[in-house]
Amino acid sequence: MPNLQELDALTDFGLTVTQAKVYLCLNTLGSSKAGKLAEHAQVPRQDIYRVLNELFEIGLVEKQVQMPTIFNAIPIHKCINLLVKQRDNKTKELQKNAIRNLRYKKKIENNKVNPNSTVIIQKKDPVLLRAEQLLTSVSKCVDVLSPPNRLYPWIFDHSILFENALKRHVQIKVLTSNNVEKSIPKVLKEFCETSLLDIRFLDKIPSVSFGIYDQKKIIFELEVNNGYLESQALVSDNPCLIKLASDCFKFEWSQAISKIT
Numbered sequence: 001m002p003n004l005q006e007l008d009a010l011t012d013f014g015l016t017v018t019q020a021k022v023y024l025c026l027n028t029l030g031s032s033k034a035g036k037l038a039e040h041a042q043v044p045r046q047d048i049y050r051v052l053n054e055l056f057e058i059g060l061v062e063k064q065v066q067m068p069t070i071f072n073a074i075p076i077h078k079c080i081n082l083l084v085k086q087r088d089n090k091t092k093e094l095q096k097n098a099i100r101n102l103r104y105k106k107k108i109e110n111n112k113v114n115p116n117s118t119v120i121i122q123k124k125d126p127v128l129l130r131a132e133q134l135l136t137s138v139s140k141c142v143d144v145l146s147p148p149n150r151l152y153p154w155i156f157d158h159s160i161l162f163e164n165a166l167k168r169h170v171q172i173k174v175l176t177s178n179n180v181e182k183s184i185p186k187v188l189k190e191f192c193e194t195s196l197l198d199i200r201f202l203d204k205i206p207s208v209s210f211g212i213y214d215q216k217k218i219i220f221e222l223e224v225n226n227g228y229l230e231s232q233a234l235v236s237d238n239p240c241l242i243k244l245a246s247d248c249f250k251f252e253w254s255q256a257i258s259k260i261t
Contacts, residue, residue, distance in 0.1 A: 001025070001042065013083040015058075018043060022051045023060050026073040033068050058086070118236035120222070127233045128157075131211075131219060135161045138213045141171040143249045146209040148176045150221070172197045175252055177205040200256035210245055218242050 002024040010020035025041040026032055032040070038048035052071055055061040060079050064070035074082070121127050135142070135158055142165070144151065151174065155162060165172065178201030209231075210220040216237055223231035236242070 010079075010083070013080075013087060015083075018047070018051055019055055019058075022048070023055055023073055023079070026061065026071060027076060027079075031064070031070050031072045033070060037071065058082075118234065118238050118241070121219075121233045121235055123230055123232050127219075127231070130233070130235055132158065132161060134211070134213045134217055134219060135165060138165060138170055139168065140214045141173070142214075143173045143175075143212040143246070144210075145175045145206050145249055145252060146211075147205045147207075150209045151176050166196050169196060173249075173253065174199040175202060175206065175249065175256055177202050178257070198258065200253060200258045202252060202256050206252075212242060212245055212249065215242060215246060218245055220245070 002021055006024055007017055007020045010023065011017055015023070022037065022041050022043060026037055029037065029040060034048050034052060035045065037043075037052075038045045041048075043051065052061055056063060056071075059082050060074055062072045062074065064072065073079075121130050131154070146154070162172070174197070176199070208220070210218055212218050218234075218236055218241060220234045220236070221231040222234055
């Protein structure tokens with residue numbers, strides 16, 4: 001009988017416990033008649049044909065054309081590949097349905113008056129998604145102030161988006177500390193070959209981390225001591241907050257040195 005860990009590996013993909021149990025038992029047997037499989041998997045005989053047909057429809061089980069029918073389980077690696085593909089297809093279908101069903105609501109929302117907004121974004125994936133959206137939509141300039149332990153992983157993870165922004169002639173200014181200059185990632189040095197990206201170094205490690213996009217949006221990390229994506233973030237288009245951060249950036253920029261080799 002399959003153990004709980006083996007069953008969980010398949011139920012995580014959406015199979016029922018009984019489907020997972022029957023597939024794994026059949027995989028162990030290699031091939032089997034329904035009656036023998038029901039006994040081996042400890043599934044009632046009245047249920048075994050239904051479950052086998054479900055697995056057949058999914059593609060995890062094949063039938064030998066003979067009487068009585070012999071059932072075969074596809075190999076484990078093919079099973080996983082198939083379940084991953086089917087889940088990806090399901091996700092894409094859910095995405096299409098969501099876009100289609102919510103399109104009308106989006107049109108209504110676009111007609112509403114949107115005041116200046118300031119929101120707090122949860123750490124990790126939500127912050128990553130918002131940062132990607134801002135970097136994708138920026139058209140003129142980006143000002144970034146960040147300690148290197150946050151900055152360099154962020155630039156590395158978004159290297160393609162940075163490259164695309166530079167191709168759109170976006171002016172990017174980056175401020176960080178100079179005490180780890182030797183660890184500057186290769187991709188950042190390559191970006192600095194274009195006049196559109198300028199990086200300067202401070203004598204001190206910045207105690208805050210933020211990015212200003214087109215002087216219209218700011219994303220500001222709320223936790224100083226945590227690493228990249230381990231902090232909640234504040235995202236705002238409030239002009240006063242952007243002006244405050246922009247003035248801070250300009251002052252620190254004037255105190256920094258430009259030195260990258």
